[in-house]
Amino acid sequence: MNYHWNWRIFWEPAPNGTGNYLDMLLSGLVLTIETAICAWIIALAFGAVVGVMRTLPSKTASSVGFAYVEFFRNMPLLVQLFIWFFVLPELLPHGSGLWLKQIPNAPFYTAAIGIGLFMSARVAEQTRAGINSLPRGQKLAATALGLTTAQAYRYVLLPMAFRIIMPPLTSEFLSTIKNTSVAITIGLIELTGEARAMQEFSFQVFEAFTGATVLYLLINVVVVIAMRFLERALAVPGYIGGK
Amino acid sequence: MIEISHVDKWYGAFQALKDCTTSVAKGEVVVVCGPSGSGKSTLIKCVNALEPFQNGQIVVDGIKLNDPKTDLPKLRARVGMVFQHFELFPHLKIIENLCLAQEKVLGRSHAEAVAKGSKLLDRVGLKDHARKYPAELSGGQQQRVAIARALAMDPIAMLFDEPTSALDPEMISEVLDVMVDLAREGMTMMVVTHEMGFASKVAHRVIFMDQGEIVEDALKTDFFGSPRSDRAQKFLSKILSH
Numbered sequence: 414m415n416y417h418w419n420w421r422i423f424w425e426p427a428p429n430g431t432g433n434y435l436d437m438l439l440s441g442l443v444l445t446i447e448t449a450i451c452a453w454i455i456a457l458a459f460g461a462v463v464g465v466m467r468t469l470p471s472k473t474a475s476s477v478g479f480a481y482v483e484f485f486r487n488m489p490l491l492v493q494l495f496i497w498f499f500v501l502p503e504l505l506p507h508g509s510g511l512w513l514k515q516i517p518n519a520p521f522y523t524a525a526i527g528i529g530l531f532m533s534a535r536v537a538e539q540t541r542a543g544i545n546s547l548p549r550g551q552k553l554a555a556t557a558l559g560l561t562t563a564q565a566y567r568y569v570l571l572p573m574a575f576r577i578i579m580p581p582l583t584s585e586f587l588s589t590i591k592n593t594s595v596a597i598t599i600g601l602i603e604l605t606g607e608a609r610a611m612q613e614f615s616f617q618v619f620e621a622f623t624g625a626t627v628l629y630l631l632i633n634v635v636v637v638i639a640m641r642f643l644e645r646a647l648a649v650p651g652y653i654g655g656k
Numbered sequence: 657m658i659e660i661s662h663v664d665k666w667y668g669a670f671q672a673l674k675d676c677t678t679s680v681a682k683g684e685v686v687v688v689c690g691p692s693g694s695g696k697s698t699l700i701k702c703v704n705a706l707e708p709f710q711n712g713q714i715v716v717d718g719i720k721l722n723d724p725k726t727d728l729p730k731l732r733a734r735v736g737m738v739f740q741h742f743e744l745f746p747h748l749k750i751i752e753n754l755c756l757a758q759e760k761v762l763g764r765s766h767a768e769a770v771a772k773g774s775k776l777l778d779r780v781g782l783k784d785h786a787r788k789y790p791a792e793l794s795g796g797q798q799q800r801v802a803i804a805r806a807l808a809m810d811p812i813a814m815l816f817d818e819p820t821s822a823l824d825p826e827m828i829s830e831v832l833d834v835m836v837d838l839a840r841e842g843m844t845m846m847v848v849t850h851e852m853g854f855a856s857k858v859a860h861r862v863i864f865m866d867q868g869e870i871v872e873d874a875l876k877t878d879f880f881g882s883p884r885s886d887r888a889q890k891f892l893s894k895i896l897s898h
Contacts, residue, residue, distance in 0.1 A: 500729045508873075548741065548745040550739050550740075551743055551745070553701075553739065554739060554743035554744075556732060557706060557735075557739075558805070558806075559729045559757055559761040559809065560729065560756075564761075567877075568745075569745050572747045573746060648790070649747045649789060650748055650771055650789040650792050651746065651789065652791065
């Protein structure tokens, strides 16, 4: 293979005038982290609500939850982002469609919301599994003490359910971070986008994507360690994570 | 205190309760017994509106259960319930288990709830375990905490759903002792149990159920002395001679 290796490329000035190539990748990393955190907050909030809905005795609530989950998890993420970014503005009345197209940072908001909703379907299923894994008597005991359904979920069921699903939730958070790379297709220049730009400017394709890979690995390792600490801090004796 | 009249309950096509009628007066201790699957647990859960029923009426302290205007959480808060598998909340320390509903349902201050909880823990002999988690206690200790948790709500009546069935034999007596004390203090109690020793010691009446029906509802002495129905006789001979 006739390839000219140059690991020093990271310290060479980038043609976009913002510093060297490493700065370019790092600015992409920041955008990746921002997008992932916003998406994760949306995924957790919507996922928790929909997951709870699927365990409620109300038929309406559980069918709404069912429809939501199947809608968001059965379409490829890429297609969903295209729908939000390219199709939705055309479907809306002319005025609001135009407004939507002109929002500054539209790729960022679309990616955060689109990835957030896609991941929320998965979080919802984890939440439902966590709640259903608790003994039925827990809900009965909470109810028998006079707690309302909302209070029973808030103080009794969800604290244990979330502890139980902490390990799979860590995986979902990692997926969220990795899925932000799909946003390159709607013009979000995050880490993968910056790596591609670097390759196009410098022709050092292996260095560029090795750099991006190492940075992805680093944030994911940080997340894994942070979640371990959280798991340990919330451990309950006799249960998952506890002694 | 508790009036159960003509209650029917179905799980799909299966009829779990058939025209059940009985009552528990204030200060009375009623033991409900019968073979498994006879509907006794279902009946006691209906009294606390934990299970819906299709026909009939249950009135607790003058309040109709299947009246849509009844505030069920408020009513349940006034009736204590103890379960077969304790059902303590595993992520909360023992004292927090006792305080949760006092604060969230009755609106007591934290200090007030802790004081009440500590007093009751002392009463069931577990004062030193307040800061532990449920999984760090034995089954018998957990069940005594569960009784204390129910008592912390100042209930007008206590329901027990097979409180000793999940316990090792050597732990049964520590739980029964607490229940016997309660009964002697005049607590209104409805107890589903196979512990005939408990029944003969403190019960006023014994209800015998089979296949969703109340087959026999008799004073204790009558029930143990001369059960009227064949089914009750058979049941008694089986469990007293084992």
